[in-house]
Structures are given as C-alpha cells and as structure tokens.
Ligand code: C2E
Ligand code: CA
C-alpha cells in the first residue's frame with residue numbers, strides 16, 4: 001500500500017506534462033496566429049496612414065503651387081500679407097517661405113529673414129523642429145523649386161503625429177524622410193532612419209517619405225495579452241481539460257483480464273520460490289514456484305487473479321512467462337550435488353493444451369541433471385479422461401517429469417484422480433496441517449493420506465507447516481517433506497538463492 005502514492009504521482013506527473021505540452025503548443029499557436037494577424041493589421045494601418053499623409057502633403061503642395069507667382073517677389077508687406085492670406089485658406093499649412101538662390105528671405109511667420117546657409121534646399125520634404133519662432137515645435141517642410149526661386153510650405157508636425165499614432169495601435173510607426181524622421185510620439189530626430197530587416201516599410205509613392213514599423217516578439221506577446229485574453233482563457237481551459245482527461249483515463253477502471261494482460265506485457269509478474277525441506281534436520285529438496293503480481297507497488301496475491309486467469313485462458317501465457325523467468329533467473333544456473341526439484345502449479349486447461357510440452361521444453365533443455373521438474377495439479381481441477389492431457393502426462397513421464405496432486409483431500413474425487421493418473425507426490429493441504437493438534441480428525445486424515453501414499457508409492461509433502469509441533473507430529477507419520485512459513489515464506493529469486501546458500505541440500509523427497 002505504501003507505494004500507491006508513487007503511481008498517483010506518475011499519473012499527476014503525466015497530466016502535468018500533458019497540461020504543459022498543450023499549453024506550450026497553444027501558446028505557440030497563439031503567438032504565430034497573432035504574429036500573422038499583427039503583420040496584416042499593421043500593413044493595413046500603415047497603408048491607411050500613408051494615404052492620409054499623401055493627402056496632407058498634397059494640400060501643402062497645392063498651397064505651394066498656388067504661391068508660385070510670388071517666387072522671387074521682394075519681401076514687402078503686400079507679399080507677406082499674400083502669404084498669410086494663403087495660409088488662412090489652406091488647411092494644414094502653417095508657414096510659407098520664399099527663397100532665392102537656395103536661401104530663405106521672406107516668411108509668412110517672421111516676415112523678412114536674414115539670409116544664411118540653408119541645408120533644406122536639397123530636399124523636397126524636410127522634417128525638423130528647428131524653426132526658432134516655433135520653439136522646437138515639429139514641422140514638415142515642403143519645398144518647390146522654380147528656377148532660381150524656391151517656395152517652402154510647412155505643416156504642423158501635430159497632424160503627422162496624429163496620423164502616426166492612429167497607425168501605432170500595437171507597434172510604433174515612424175515617418176522617415178530623406179532628412180530626419182518622426183517617431184510615433186511626434187518627436188523629430190534629425191538623422192537618417194535605418195529600418196531593420198524585419199521591419200514593415202511602406203513607401204509613399206507620391207512623396208519622398210516612407211513609414212516603418214518593426215514588429216518584435218514583445219509586441220506580439222503584448223498584443224496576445226491585450227487582445228487575446230478570451231483565447232488564452234479558452235486555451236488554458238482546453239489544456240486543463242486534456243490534463244484532466246489524461247488523469248481520469250489513466251485511472252479508469254479496467255477489467256481484471258485487461259489489467260493482467262497489461263501486467264504480463266509490463267513484466268509485472270514474478271516467480272517467488274517457497275523451499276520444500278525434508279529430513280531429521282530439514283534441508284532443501286525442492287521448491288514450489290508461486291507467482292506474484294507486483295502491481296503499482298503492491299503485491300497482489302495469486303488468489304486474486306489466478307482463478308480469473310484460469311477462466312480466461314490467460315493462465316497459459318502466464319505460466320509460459322513464468323517458466324522462462326524461472327529458467328533464466330534461477331534454474332538454468334543453479335548447481336547442486338543432490339537432486340533438487342522445481343515444482344510448478346499447472347492448471348487443467350494448460351495440461352490439456354497442445355503447447356505444454358513445448359513450454360516446459362525450454363526449462364528441461366536448460367537445467368542441470370540434478371534439477372528435476374514437478375508439475376502440481378490441483379485436485380479440484382479434475383481431468384476426466386481428457387486424451388490430450390493423458391498423452392501430455394505420458395510424454396512428460398517419459399522425460400522424468402513427476403506429478404504432484406495439490407491440495408489433497410479438499411476435493412471430492414481423490415480416489416478417482418489417483419486412479420486416473422500416476423501421482424508421484426501427494427501434497428497435504430494446509431487446511432489439515434493447520435488442524436494438527438487442534439482437530440483430532442486432521443491428525444487421522446494426515447495419517448490416512450500418508451498410508452495411502454505409501455501404498456501407491458507416492459511421496460508426501462505437507463503444506464502450510466507453521467509450528468514446531470506440526471513438524472514433530474508429521475515426523476512421526478513417515479517420510480514426509482515440509483513446506484511452510486515455519487521454514488520459509490515464498491521468496492523472491494534473490495532472497496531464495498541466499499536462503500539456499502544458507503541451507504545445505506538433503507536428498508529426494
Ligand atoms: P497452492 O498451490 O496450494 O500454494 C501454496 C499456498 O500456500 C501459497 O499461497 C503459499 O504462499 C501458501 N503457504 C505456504 N506456506 C504456508 C504457511 O505456512 N501458512 C500459510 N497460511 N500459507 C502458506 P499463494 O502463494 O498465495 O498461492 C495461492 C494459490 O495460488 C496456490 O495455492 C496456487 O493454487 C495458486 N498459484 C500460485 N502461483 C501459481 C502459478 O504460478 N500457477 C498456478 N496455476 N497457480 C498458482
Ligand atoms: Ca501448489
């Protein structure tokens with residue numbers, strides 16, 4: 001029982017692995033989906049922003065074109081007024097400047113301006129925040145050249161920032177011109193922007209600017225967390241459901257037959273060995289193989305599955321596995337100077353099968369000459385004249401295999417069986433042994449069984465010997481071998497080998 005939690009832990013661990021695997025798979029799926037969606041969504045938003053900017057610059061361009069006539073005009077009050085009038089009627093334009101020979105000389109904001117080197121002259125679109133009168137306010141300058149004369153119309157960076165902001169729902173979008181770029185917060189950076197390889201870049205087509213946005217994993221994750229909460233909750237629930245399903249599935253009740261079949265496949269069935277001893281100073285003469293099912297850390301006693309195995313026919317593959325295990329783990333290597341027998345419990349079904357001789361052939365061909373085979377047949381499983389069984393018995397006898405009648409005295413047809421098949425050994429059931437000195441009848445029955453055995457030339461093994469008093473009584477009944485907890489419980493193969501080393505061998509039963 002103490003190992004049951006380990007099985008539980010395995011079930012829980014498996015469910016946890018399934019939960020984590022489902023969750024990781026879902027997270028990956030969500031990430032990829034969001035990343036694709038974000039890309040498409042971003043492209044759309046940027047295409048819209050590009051159109052809005054194109055339309056903004058077309059206003060600015062139109063306003064510059066309508067001022068063409070003033071290019072080269074002296075910066076008089078009338079000129080400045082004409083510039084300002086134009087400002088009043090054109091949307092989005094904040095300032096108009098006139099230039100000659102590449103230098104600004106007249107401005108709608110400042111009037112006449114001192115001439116000086118002007119680096120803006122080489123760009124059609126100039127993005128900056130260096131108009132002193134605008135106190136660092138961002139703006140975009142549109143430049144139109146008419147021969148020697150130039151026209152600059154500027155638009156407030158505020159409009160552009162609004163457009164960038166609306167395109168930057170999940171990922172910041174920047175506006176890049178040949179000179180300077182504006183981040184989504186409206187700040188102008190007076191340098192050339194270099195977009196990363198992964199960035200989405202959209203060229204205007206109409207004006208020399210582009211929009212760029214780089215989608216990083218952080219953006220995708222943030223978008224998942226912000227927009228995919230319902231999806232995340234559903235995926236967590238589905239993963240939990242898969243884990244729960246696995247937990248319930250691994251713990252589902254299975255038919256005993258299925259459990260036993262799996263147990264055989266998983267090598268959960270092990271031979272145990274109970275010594276059989278004999279003599280004045282009882283020493284080992286043989287052992288009985290008793291199967292043990294080590295299931296989920298528990299030992300399931302054979303009484304709980306052998307009857308079912310016999311009914312379903314699983315007893316045959318079970319015994320076959322046991323024969324191989326006993327041979328490989330013990331019998332093929334055990335060397336002894338005195339005869340020693342290994343006794344297997346055989347069901348009637350197996351004895352009636354065509355395979356039994358082949359099954360034990362594995363054992364018989366591998367053991368040393370001092371190792372003998374005994375087959376125990378329980379009296380309750382009567383073999384009423386089955387030809388295959390009788391043939392099998394005959395062939396086994398020819399190979400020196402002996403037969404023991406198990407649980408003698410507990411069935412109804414003892415004499416009939418004795419008549420039918422040549423019994424070499426009679427095993428007195430532990431029911432009678434435990435009654436020694438308790439019920440007089442048991443003492444008499446044991447006496448009768450040993451008499452009968454002597455008469456038919458069979459040896460006797462008393463099962464279930466637990467006390468010295470029982471040994472004393474049995475010793476006076478005749479030449480009896482003993483099997484029972486008084487000498488040893490059934491032992492695992494290693495424990496049995498140790499037990500054998502510690503107890504010298506005697507002789508035949
Ligand atoms: P069985 O053939 O009569 O085996 C003897 C049973 O008595 C074993 O129970 C053994 O552990 C138990 N025993 C031995 N000494 C004592 C003792 O001093 N006191 C008491 N109270 N019990 C003792 P186990 O191992 O539980 O096996 C029960 C039955 O299951 C066996 O009875 C046998 O009929 C069947 N069985 C066990 N292994 C196999 C197998 O490999 N094949 C087949 N067909 N049946 C098996
Ligand atoms: Ca037995």
Ligand code: CA
Pocket residue numbers: 406407427429430463
């Ligand atoms: Ca028995």
